[in-house]
Amino acid sequence: MNRVKFLRTLRESFIARIAVVIVAIVVVLSGFFDYFLIRMQAKSYEKDTLSHGQALVRLLAQSVSVAVFTENEGDFFLPVDAIMNHADVIRADIFNKKGERLYMRQKQQSDPAQRLENPAELAAVFKQIEQSGELYRQTGESFIFWHPVIFKSAAASETELYFEGNGQAVRTELTGYAALAVSKKSFSQGVRQIMFNTGLLALLYLAAGIMAILAIVRRMSRPLAHVLEKIRESSADLNGHDDLSLLSETHAGMIRELENSFRTITELKDGLEFKVRQRTAELSVRQRQLEEVNSRLLDTLAELRKTQQQLIQKEKMAAMGRMVAGVAHEINNSVNFISGALPSVRRLTADLGRLAAGFDALEKADTSEEMDERLAVVRDLKEEIDYGHLFTTFELLLANMEEGAQRATRIIKDMKIFSRQDDEDFKEVDLHAVIDSTIPFMDSRGGKVEISKDYGEIGPVRCIPGRISQVFQNILDNAAQAMGNGGTLTITTRQRRDRVYLRFADTGRGIAEDILPRIFDPFFTTKEVGEGSGLGLGISYDIVRQHGGEIEVESTVGRGTSFEVILPVSPTGGAGEEYPDAQQTDVALPGWIPARSMPE
């Protein structure tokens, strides 16, 4: 089963085929190199073994040269024994120049014996040694190394007995032959060890190499596998194809699609150029039309601004009218204090005149009876005029008159303050003072409005006092009008960081939810025709925005309305500079703004 799956993977997967091919090449190369490595190492080892054996036999030949010269058997023992101590040396033979065996030692009976004791072979070996110097033979279990025993010395002469020769005249004389049989046991073990070590290394290398190759192929082919996976996902009909045919099909399909796309692009390009020209012409016409419309709009805007200014002026006049009405009402009230007291003062003054005349007549009485009579008259007059309460009443009347006079004086004073707020420059003012100076001019034609002040600690605010006063007046007027039968207007002020929060909460009839979003719209009003222009809150919103602030409104029908004016303590520039939208909002006032809670 696995084999079938492997073969199917191999048939379909290009990457698998590449990996298998590379692994196969590595295996073959590894085997090839391993084989040659073993051969090289075995050759090298054999060469070393032969070299070692030749060195041993050379050493033997040199060490026995004197013994061969003298042919004294006793002299062979030590040099041969030294060589035979070597573990692999199994036999040593020494021959003289005639081929006669002078000495032989062996550790065990072994196959070299046959060859070292074969006269015909020995004769051939000696002949070959005379020609080539040294040689070696192999048997099944041993190497046999041969070396001539040569007496090498500087040419002997009488002079050379005394002095060192120059080494040029060297005399060599062949005196015999040395043979050394070396067992192949160590050599064979060494070769087997080389094969084992090299084979093990090759296997390790192969294992590591195959793993590395598979990892590298997998890593390097990851983009290709990803592409193939995407192709298979997008082309279900190509499933079952092998990778190469899949790529080939995809490539052909892409070429076809590209050709179609280029064809379409060419067609679109041709049509697009025409359409561009057509659209360009249309755009030119539209541009001209827009320019004309723009020109007309600019004219209309100018007209609107003019009309707006007129309306604002009208609203000002209306506000002034309301203010004058309020002022008149206040002054009338004040004057009423005085004028209402005047008849009583006049009557009391007459009573005091009659009493003074009685006392004058009493003073002029000549007799006691006349004095008693006139005194009785005075007493009757005092009783008549309620002399005991006369001065108290008089004091009360004077107090009323004084109250009226004071009220008139305060109204005049507030009017003076109010009149000074027409300055159009930004300046730092105390908003409490501005509110207080505006309250007297609140439209108070309805019921009595009780003012509740909850002033917090607020610093001076940089603003245009006249404009801000106009805002407050609009809000106060609306509150007063909303509380037609009287009510309470609570004014709360707070400051949080660099902003001032001013809340005006009335207990009036409230604003219906459906019209609440429209109250800042220009010309929107719920008042009777002729009573309001519908611009008050819109202008107020515009002024507050001009100061970088906001107005928020919150209302519940039947419970009242709360306006909250939020102003920055210090706008960074003058009007029309830091709030460039202010001029434009003359005609584009925003709608309802959700109320936010007053900071504590």
Place this chain on the structure above:
Amino acid sequence: MTHKFILQEPHNYPKTQNKMKKTLILLILMLLVRVLPALGYEIVVVKGGPLPDAQVVSAFAEELVKILPARGPKTIEPHHIEEINLGTDLSGESAAARIAALRPDLILALGREALLSVRDIRSIPVIYLLVAAPELIVEERTNITGIRLDIPPKLQFDQVSRYLPKVKRVGVIFDPARSSHVVNQAALNRPDLEFVALAASSAREVPGLLEKLKGKVDLLWLLPDLTVTNPQTLQSYFLFSFQNKTPVLAFSEKYLKNGAALAVTFDLEDMGVQAARLAAAIFTGTPAGRLSVRDISAVKTAINHDITEKLGLDLAPGAP
């Protein structure tokens, strides 16, 4: 290769000044005194083979100047010694032709090859040095004399007795045809020593004869005898020395490194001095043929202390 030696007066004046001064003196002498015979000499040194000749030539030149200071009109310039190296500069025949052309007053032949190359120049006196068995080359020629290379046995054993006083028995293997006179001379000159002399007719006999010397000698004497002393037999001598703790007395320092305990050999400077004296005699009118071949008069002793230590020898104080 040719080298020119200039033997100068003790004072080293600048060359030009020297010449001017000598010229002036010569002119004055020519006017005032009788001119002496010319006594400046041309000497050719012929070297053959790798020999320690520099020391010999140097000693010769120094001694010659002492004996015969250069004087006379011809010697305004000092003695000339021209060196000819055989083998590198010239072959033997070419050397003879060249020397004949130079017409020197004397030929100093160093080594066997040099003597062979000049032996046929009969008109110029020849002094040889460093030549073993020169009589085989000189034969009956009368213009040749020289210094023997052989070290007199007496000198050798005087040194032995000086540094190894315990040595009383001396073993020696010799070829009667070559060295009997040396052995006889030794026995004659040093009767206090017992010489165990064994004759050999070939080198092959040496190891066997050495076996016979075991335990019978205190010292083994090596002779300059090619029959018994050659590369084939040397190992046997030194093996005998080590096995029997018997020192080997050699005639050349070259054997010390092979295993000889001590070597009593010729003094090269003394040989140069001897040669200078012969030359002076020749220059003063004595024919070379009438001057007998001389023996060396001084020897030099060298000891291989490693060997003496290994052999357990007690050296007398003052041993080199």
